[in-house]
Amino acid sequence: MSTPFEQHDGDELLLDQIQRAAFDYFAVNTNRDNGLIADTSRADSPCSIAVVGFALSAYIVGVERGWMTRADAARRTLAALHFFYASDQSGSAQATGFKGFYYHFLDMRRGTRVWASELSMIDTALLIAGVLNAAVYFDAAASDERDIRELADALYRRVDWSWSRNGGDCVLHGWKPECGFLHYGWEGYSEGIILYTLGSGSPTHPLPESSFEAWTLTYQWEHLYGTDVLYAGPLFIHLYSHAWIDFRGIRDRFMREKRCDYFENTRRAICIQTEYAQRNPNGFVGYGDNAWGLTACEGPYARVMKIAGQQHGSFGYAARGAPHGPDDGTLAGWAAAASLPFAPETALAAVRSLWAADPAHDHLLASGFNPTLRGADHNDWISPGRFGLDQGIVLLMIENHRSGLIWRLMRDCPPLRVGLRRAGFRGGWL
Amino acid sequence: MRRNHLSDESARVEHWPRDWPQNVHPAAWQNPRPASRYKLVVIGGGTAGLVAAHAAAALGAKVALVERHLLGGDCLNFGCVPSKTLLRSAHWVAHARDGERFGGVALDDARVDFTAVMERMRRVRARVSRNDSVQRLREAGVDLFFGAACFAGSDAVVVDGATLRFHKALIATGSRPVMPTVPGLVDAGYHTHESIFDLTELPRRLLVMGGGPLGCEFAQAFCRFGSHTIIAQDEPMFLPKEERDAAQMVSDSLARDGVEIHLNSEVVRVRTDGKRKLVDLVSDEVHSTVEVDEILTGIGRAPNVEAIGLEAAGVAYDHVNGVRVDDFLRSTNKNIYAAGDACLPHKFTHTADAAARIVVRNALFPGGQRWSRLTIPWCTYTDPSVAHVGLYVREARERRIPVKTFTILMHDVDRAIADGEEHGFVKIHVREGSDTILGATIVATRAGDMINEITLAMVAGIGLATLADVIHAYPTQSEAIKKAADACRRAQLTPALAWLARRWLAR
Numbered sequence A: 001m002s003t004p005f006e007q008h009d010g011d012e013l014l015l016d017q018i019q020r021a022a023f024d025y026f027a028v029n030t031n032r033d034n035g036l037i038a039d040t041s042r043a044d045s046p047c048s049i050a051v052v053g054f055a056l057s058a059y060i061v062g063v064e065r066g067w068m069t070r071a072d073a074a075r076r077t078l079a080a081l082h083f084f085y086a087s088d089q090s091g092s093a094q095a096t097g098f099k100g101f102y103y104h105f106l107d108m109r110r111g112t113r114v115w116a117s118e119l120s121m122i123d124t125a126l127l128i129a130g131v132l133n134a135a136v137y138f139d140a141a142a143s144d145e146r147d148i149r150e151l152a153d154a155l156y157r158r159v160d161w162s163w164s165r166n167g168g169d170c171v172l173h174g175w176k177p178e179c180g181f182l183h184y185g186w187e188g189y190s191e192g193i194i195l196y197t198l199g200s201g202s203p204t205h206p207l208p209e210s211s212f213e214a215w216t217l218t219y220q221w222e223h224l225y226g227t228d229v230l231y232a233g234p235l236f237i238h239l240y241s242h243a244w245i246d247f248r249g250i251r252d253r254f255m256r257e258k259r260c261d262y263f264e265n266t267r268r269a270i271c272i273q274t275e276y277a278q279r280n281p282n283g284f285v286g287y288g289d290n291a292w293g294l295t296a297c298e299g300p301y302a303r304v305m306k307i308a309g310q311q312h313g314s315f316g317y318a319a320r321g322a323p324h325g326p327d328d329g330t331l332a333g334w335a336a337a338a339s340l341p342f343a344p345e346t347a348l349a350a351v352r353s354l355w356a357a358d359p360a361h362d363h364l365l366a367s368g369f370n371p372t373l374r375g376a377d378h379n380d381w382i383s384p385g386r387f388g389l390d391q392g393i394v395l396l397m398i399e400n401h402r403s404g405l406i407w408r409l410m411r412d413c414p415p416l417r418v419g420l421r422r423a424g425f426r427g428g429w430l
Numbered sequence B: 001m002r003r004n005h006l007s008d009e010s011a012r013v014e015h016w017p018r019d020w021p022q023n024v025h026p027a028a029w030q031n032p033r034p035a036s037r038y039k040l041v042v043i044g045g046g047t048a049g050l051v052a053a054h055a056a057a058a059l060g061a062k063v064a065l066v067e068r069h070l071l072g073g074d075c076l077n078f079g080c081v082p083s084k085t086l087l088r089s090a091h092w093v094a095h096a097r098d099g100e101r102f103g104g105v106a107l108d109d110a111r112v113d114f115t116a117v118m119e120r121m122r123r124v125r126a127r128v129s130r131n132d133s134v135q136r137l138r139e140a141g142v143d144l145f146f147g148a149a150c151f152a153g154s155d156a157v158v159v160d161g162a163t164l165r166f167h168k169a170l171i172a173t174g175s176r177p178v179m180p181t182v183p184g185l186v187d188a189g190y191h192t193h194e195s196i197f198d199l200t201e202l203p204r205r206l207l208v209m210g211g212g213p214l215g216c217e218f219a220q221a222f223c224r225f226g227s228h229t230i231i232a233q234d235e236p237m238f239l240p241k242e243e244r245d246a247a248q249m250v251s252d253s254l255a256r257d258g259v260e261i262h263l264n265s266e267v268v269r270v271r272t273d274g275k276r277k278l279v280d281l282v283s284d285e286v287h288s289t290v291e292v293d294e295i296l297t298g299i300g301r302a303p304n305v306e307a308i309g310l311e312a313a314g315v316a317y318d319h320v321n322g323v324r325v326d327d328f329l330r331s332t333n334k335n336i337y338a339a340g341d342a343c344l345p346h347k348f349t350h351t352a353d354a355a356a357r358i359v360v361r362n363a364l365f366p367g368g369q370r371w372s373r374l375t376i377p378w379c380t381y382t383d384p385s386v387a388h389v390g391l392y393v394r395e396a397r398e399r400r401i402p403v404k405t406f407t408i409l410m411h412d413v414d415r416a417i418a419d420g421e422e423h424g425f426v427k428i429h430v431r432e433g434s435d436t437i438l439g440a441t442i443v444a445t446r447a448g449d450m451i452n453e454i455t456l457a458m459v460a461g462i463g464l465a466t467l468a469d470v471i472h473a474y475p476t477q478s479e480a481i482k483k484a485a486d487a488c489r490r491a492q493l494t495p496a497l498a499w500l501a502r503r504w505l506a507r
Helices: A011-028 A049-065 A070-086 A121-137 A143-158 A193-200 A209-216 A253-258 A262-279 A334-338 A344-355 A388-402 A405-411 A414-422 B006-012 B019-024 B047-058 B073-077 B080-097 B114-132 B134-139 B213-225 B244-257 B349-364 B393-398 B414-419 B447-460 B479-491 B495-505
Strands: A101-103 A174-176 A221-224 A227-230 A296-307 A310-319 A369-374 A380-382 B038-043 B063-067 B143-146 B149-151 B156-159 B162-171 B175-177 B205-209 B228-232 B260-262 B266-273 B276-283 B286-292 B294-297 B301-303 B336-338 B377-380 B385-390 B403-409 B425-431 B437-444
Touching: A011 A049, A011 A344, A011 A388, A049 A070, A049 A121, A049 A388, A049 A405, A070 A121, A070 A143, A101 A121, A121 A143, A121 A193, A121 A405, A193 A209, A193 A414, A209 A253, A221 B479, A227 A253, A227 A262, A262 A344, A296 A369, A296 A380, A310 A369, A310 B244, A334 A344, A334 A388, A388 A405, A405 A414, B019 B114, B019 B134, B038 B047, B038 B349, B047 B063, B047 B073, B047 B134, B047 B162, B047 B349, B063 B162, B073 B080, B073 B114, B080 B114, B080 B213, B114 B134, B134 B143, B162 B349, B205 B213, B205 B286, B213 B228, B213 B244, B213 B294, B213 B377, B244 B260, B244 B385, B244 B437, B260 B286, B276 B294, B336 B349, B377 B447, B385 B447, B393 B403, B393 B437, B403 B479, B414 B479, B425 B479, B437 B447, B447 B479
Parallel strands: A221 B403, B038 B063, B038 B162, B063 B143, B162 B336, B205 B228, B205 B294, B228 B260
Antiparallel strands: A221 A227, A296 A310, A369 A380, B149 B156, B156 B162, B175 B301, B266 B276, B276 B286, B377 B385, B385 B437, B403 B425, B425 B437
16 A cells, blocks of 8 residues: 555545545446446447456456445456357457457447457556456455356466567557557556566467567656656556556566666656646646646647647647647646555645546546646636446555555466566565 | 759759859850869769868869769759758748747738749758859869769779779769659659759648658648648658657657648558649558649669669669678779768768768778767758657667766746747767766757767766766756756766765764
8 A cells, every 4th residue: 555645634535536426437438248348438339348458447446445345346247257258259340359359349238349450559558457456365265256267267278478478579559350469569668567577477389588678678768857756758658557457566678777666657657747837838827836747648639729839739539748739728637636546645645636626526537637628617628427447446446545445356367477477567565 | 862853953943043043054065075084083063072072182183073963962953951941931830830939929810932942942052052063063073974874893983985093092972862662653743852942832731741750840831821731651660770658759840830640641642633632541441542742652762773873883882771891881892982872771861961071081081980980960941850869768778788877958948938839858978877978869949069078078088977067058958967967967966975965064
């Protein structure tokens, strides 16, 4: 759990409310027949496989918080695991997956590929993280829980991580039946760390040890705003893998050389975010100590803003970053809630402020908000609805902050332990 | 180097200032009678050839230079000089439209007199051509021959019927744009970075093929002039050789200017419909079509190694990398050297210049200077510009060199704030645990000027922390380098030293 800090009266209740709101996303935006979860709460949203990964962990939190029975959680989990296990793995344009990986977006009802989406390596990894999390949690002898463990193992073993390199060292971003592998790979520090570690731990199709090493060769260690940091601009990069992996005290070769770890690195990345928001070089409205979070999120599409005579365009859904941008005045409030384990005082101050900013708590829970672009009602531009990834990272990170539950469970996950060790991690709980 | 003859060019372009052809290829030129044997024969009158010829002649060598087309080569005639002149005009247009930021009036409807822009380009080119002129070569004592050179053995070159015998020769034939093999492109018509300077009217809609330095520079310039500009790049980022943050900033800048960006997009076919050019793009199997009036290709350069008789001279080459040279820039014929685009992966004017000086040193005197010892900066002159020198972080890490980057954002530099030029950064890479500079990337309005300080430090072996002792005039954007140096010096303050300092101050 997090380092000690000054918590205000009512903070526990506040965090409980936020978690419950995030949890409700998964309870509502689901197809209970196949366990798929919608990418967003908008009408006709397809399923995002990564959101299913978050949902599988969300159920665990739901059980422990008393918002869902264990039997219901097991039932929902089994529905998803059964679906993926039995899904069409032919790799055709209308299939669900190939080589144990899955297309990024699936039809909520049929579970088939939509939007001509790519077979996504990282989104499959996030799905498998949730699958393995469930396998650790559902440890009872009952048949449904035994089925969960067996299906989870089968799904993990089926993923051909080695194939995803296409003969190179680094894992590629994706594959499409129409054109084969997308011609760019996971290079540079990113959320892909969970992809590399789970891939390294596979008993059937592991990534070679050279993969993780090759990936870390693309890292950049920078002294930025007075802080040494493994640099990546968008904040989600510093959060996604960390939802499942407790990086405190465990270090790979790179972090041993830098006398740092990935947990501490995220704390520093948050410092850079707040520093950037205070500087606010473009003069966007609303930035400050309690309003930061430049990350992948939805902003206004193709709108023009004029600040002090300078025009700025808006980017819609984009991976915003600090300090090099892109930056169009859109912030993601949920990023503050997801930062709680790493920088509790900074994050909680922002969370309190964002939660109170509007009655619907959109500033905290919507994908993005942009105070520079105000509507006729003088209210900030707000991304409509909710995005599943945002709710998932908020739910899991608050839980890690409050109880360390997800991290504790995953410390006992054999594939993760093996993968981390093969990737060169040592020390701490490992 | 151009393959066409000057007369062809003259017919195409009517508005050349008269002194440009007079400087770079006088119409009434008569080749001189060859000397019995030259100490150095230079093939190609571009940057490498001219630098080598002047340097060798200044040292007292008997030198002949053969040029097929125009003195000054690509840089003067179709490259750096005219393109940077256009970029300057485009920069002004952008500022004029942005006037409100600076307390002035925004010239929203600022119309660009494209004819005047191109005339200015030609005036500048004519003026700069004096440096590369026939006159200057003659004054230096160089025998200048116009015509196509061809080796007639291992120690002789034939040009316009005359045989030039040599002790040493330099191949400095330059390079030419790579022609895309897109179906329909030739029939539809297209421009290279050479023919684009012949435009007399601003295209209403322009497609730029290729997101390398040249493509990005031209896309931004023509967009600022008022063309609806589309850029198609077949990779996921522009400037794929540069750091991804730098490439991202260029991408953001192009987007701010209004360039229509198609990344990960391959041009697969060009069709015509009257004067309209319909260009088919494919991105991850998603097909789309854009409609333009002109197409500019900028997908790379190929060395000019054909039809100069390299086989007869025993000089090995290939059509991708050019003349095969060793670290001393010597070819497989020990008396024949190469320099510039004809043999180097870095196809820049300044590398051609540096290579030419090495060749003169190695060809005329004992001992040898190595090409690999040079520290080479380069710059893409978009706004902001992207300049680099030395190693990239990835290269350093692949060599197992521990590397740490000191980064200063231009939005923390007073002068950049005052100038309204805050987009950018200075990243200086040092060997971790020391202040030895391994390389640097700068994104700034004047990044090309700023990188020279880092290059100087690297060549002179000056550590980054030492630059903290160099007083930088205030306020300048170069202060970013000083700030990085200050950060490096602070990082050298070990806990033990910090403890000692505290003890001293607590006395």
